[in-house]
Amino acid sequence: xxxQEFKNKKEEHLVGxxxxxQKQRKQKGKMNACERMYSLFDSKSFVELDPFVTHxxxxxxxxxxxxxxxxxxxxxxxxNSRLAYAFSHDFTVFGGSLSLPFAHKVCKxxxxxxxxxxxxxxxxxxGGARIQEGIASLAGYAEIFxxxxxxxxxxxxxSLIMGPCAGGAVYSPAITDFIIMTxxxxxxxxxxxxxxxxxxxxxSFNDLGGAxxxxxxxxxxxxxxxxxxxxxxxxxxxxxxxxxNNLEIPPRIDTKDDPLRENDELNFFLPSSHTKPYDxxxxxxxxxxxxxxxxxxxxxxxxxxxxxxxxxxxxxxxVANNPEVxxxxxxxxxxxxxxxFVRFCDCFNIPLVALVDVPGFLPGTDQEWGGIIRHGAKxxxxxxxxxxxxxxxxxxxxxxxxxxxxxSKHIGADYNFAWPSAEIAVMGPEGACxxxxxxxxxxxSKPNEKKVELVEQYRAKFSNPYIAASKGYIDxxxxxxxxxxxxxxxxxxIYRKREEGPRRxxxxxxx
Ligand code: HXC
Numbered sequence: 001x002x003x004q005e006f007k008n009k010k011e012e013h014l015v016g017x018x019x020x021x022q023k024q025r026k027q028k029g030k031m032n033a034c035e036r037m038y039s040l041f042d043s044k045s046f047v048e049l050d051p052f053v054t055h056x057x058x059x060x061x062x063x064x065x066x067x068x069x070x071x072x073x074x075x076x077x078x079x080n081s082r083l084a085y086a087f088s089h090d091f092t093v094f095g096g097s098l099s100l101p102f103a104h105k106v107c108k109x110x111x112x113x114x115x116x117x118x119x120x121x122x123x124x125x126x127g128g129a130r131i132q133e134g135i136a137s138l139a140g141y142a143e144i145f146x147x148x149x150x151x152x153x154x155x156x157x158x159s160l161i162m163g164p165c166a167g168g169a170v171y172s173p174a175i176t177d178f179i180i181m182t183x184x185x186x187x188x189x190x191x192x193x194x195x196x197x198x199x200x201x202x203x204s205f206n207d208l209g210g211a212x213x214x215x216x217x218x219x220x221x222x223x224x225x226x227x228x229x230x231x232x233x234x235x236x237x238x239x240x241x242x243x244x245n246n247l248e249i250p251p252r253i254d255t256k257d258d259p260l261r262e263n264d265e266l267n268f269f270l271p272s273s274h275t276k277p278y279d280x281x282x283x284x285x286x287x288x289x290x291x292x293x294x295x296x297x298x299x300x301x302x303x304x305x306x307x308x309x310x311x312x313x314x315x316x317x318x319v320a321n322n323p324e325v326x327x328x329x330x331x332x333x334x335x336x337x338x339x340x341f342v343r344f345c346d347c348f349n350i351p352l353v354a355l356v357d358v359p360g361f362l363p364g365t366d367q368e369w370g371g372i373i374r375h376g377a378k379x380x381x382x383x384x385x386x387x388x389x390x391x392x393x394x395x396x397x398x399x400x401x402x403x404x405x406x407x408s409k410h411i412g413a414d415y416n417f418a419w420p421s422a423e424i425a426v427m428g429p430e431g432a433c434x435x436x437x438x439x440x441x442x443x444x445s446k447p448n449e450k451k452v453e454l455v456e457q458y459r460a461k462f463s464n465p466y467i468a469a470s471k472g473y474i475d476x477x478x479x480x481x482x483x484x485x486x487x488x489x490x491x492x493x494i495y496r497k498r499e500e501g502p503r504r505x506x507x508x509x510x511x
Contacts (some may be wrong), residue, residue, distance in 0.1 A: 010051070013069050016071075017094070033089060037075065040085075040088075041458065056099075061363035070099055071093030074109045083120055084120070089124055094130055096126030110151060114147075120151060127169070129141060137168075145172060153246055159173035160231050161173065161180065162212045163186075166188055167189065174220065178223070181214060183226055193207070223238075238308070241294065267480050279324065287357075289311060289312070295501070296341060300333065301336070305318070305320040316352070325360065336375055351491060352408050354383075361400075375510075378511070383405065390414050391416075391491065399425055417477075418468065463479045
């Protein structure tokens with residue numbers, strides 16, 4: 001048996017694209033593909049597959065440039081003692097670009113993860129399709145995309161972006177559930193040079209597809225990490241809220257936070273004025289276990305807040321309007337953001353909690369021409385089709401169509417509560433009076449004073465939770481300090497909920 005050959009090959013595999021390239025990466029503070037796997041998985045648990053695979057390309061002198069592993073490290077291991085499969089691009093090998101054998105390595109671990117029902121983690125650092133391979137590389141990508149789609153909603157798929165990612169290397173992450181970008185990474189369909197050639201636009205890597213751009217402007221990414229270690233920390237926290245597959249429930253964690261705990265501050269939390277903003281995130285933290293909230297897409301569409309938390313140790317997904325940004329209205333981006341999150345939670349048996357303070361949909365040509373009708377309908381559809389336990393607390397405003405959309409009783413929420421401060425009405429008092437008392441105000445000798453008087457009358461009559469509660473649309477009006485214990489009690493009473501829809505291939509959510 002020739003152990004020497006075996007050892008030589010193993011060593012050759014470890015240096016990937018060569019010692020010099022590895023050194024250059026170290027100088028940039030980047031880990032190599034294998035080191036990233038060791039950081040991802042629990043100590044000594046990573047097992048590599050397919051280290052001897054090479055490409056099969058004979059063009060452009062490629063037959064003389066075969067590198068063991070062919071630019072991707074694949075395998076499985078434990079993350080916080082739970083099994084997961086992962087791949088890690090090696091940028092030192094042809095810029096981490098994808099050949100057909102490379103794609104087949106990735107497909108193999110995706111298939112294994114699907115059979116086991118465990119998460120697929122992708123560590124992406126790649127220039128996209130390997131140009132020398134041509135169509136074979138595109139075929140490889142398409143095989144990966146097909147698996148991404150098959151795995152969607154069955155096992156969690158999470159993408160870490162740890163370097164420049166272009167072309168096919170961004171489309172696979174785009175199908176996955178969450179994207180975490182390090183601050184020094186990029187994502188674009190085509191890089192700045194191609195952009196310059198085609199559109200004559202001069203744009204830097206960062207401005208085109210940097211982490212901040214995708215976290216703030218495009219909404220492509222869900223988290224930004226200071227460095228690679230933080231990227232893994234975010235991933236580990238995220239996974240702690242999520243089950244391994246769609247047939248399991250999320251792991252329960254003993255948070256030691258008293259389920260009956262009341263928070264006295266909540267009774268005095270809202271500003272005295274109906275129109276003044278307040279800190280919804282701080283409200284969320286006062287209600288959930290130990291104030292631990294993993295906010296998702298923190299920098300994009302900030303008029304809605306989404307994220308994971310726990311109530312009595314059970315994972316929940318929170319969707320909350322944010323009165324501090326655009327008064328918490330629903331617009332195109334916030335609807336898209338919340339829709340995908342609601343659907344993720346529904347796929348993976350994570351109960352939903354909506355905290356509502358919404359004055360309506362954002363008016364204007366920008367929104368109408370951009371299709372707010374279509375985008376708003378998505379969120380309505382998502383809450384409506386979700387079959388996980390669904391709870392709602394109306395904190396202040398719940399007006400018009402936005403009331404219906406934000407997990408109302410009528411679209412299948414299980415428990416709907418309201419604070420005494422809730423204003424549940426077809427629209428805000430000013431808007432309503434302008435329409436129904438138009439003539440009365442116009443004919444008045446003091447139209448401004450008349451309007452104030454009518455608005456006050458309308459507010460007193462309609463801007464409260466009791467009309468909705470009298471019809472059973474609200475299950476109870478609760479004291480703010482008891483929000484936590486009422487939500488926990490409601491969650492316990494509905495946790496085993498099973499809801500079957502009609503048999504069909506799939507619905508047709510407006511896109
Ligand atoms: C083959 C590639 C490559 C690729 C990079 N390299 N991208 N080799 N195919 N797609 C090689 C380079 O030749 C170089 O090799 C090494 O990787 C490092 O690349 P650099 O350009 O020196 O690195 P950097 O300056 O950091 O820039 C990284 C980059 C840039 C931004 C990723 O390389 C780039 O723009 N690459 C092309 C990106 C692209 O257009 N991809 C789209 C492919 S089409 P040496 O030997 O010099 O070290 C596609 C379609 C899929 O993906 C469709 C799906 C729907």
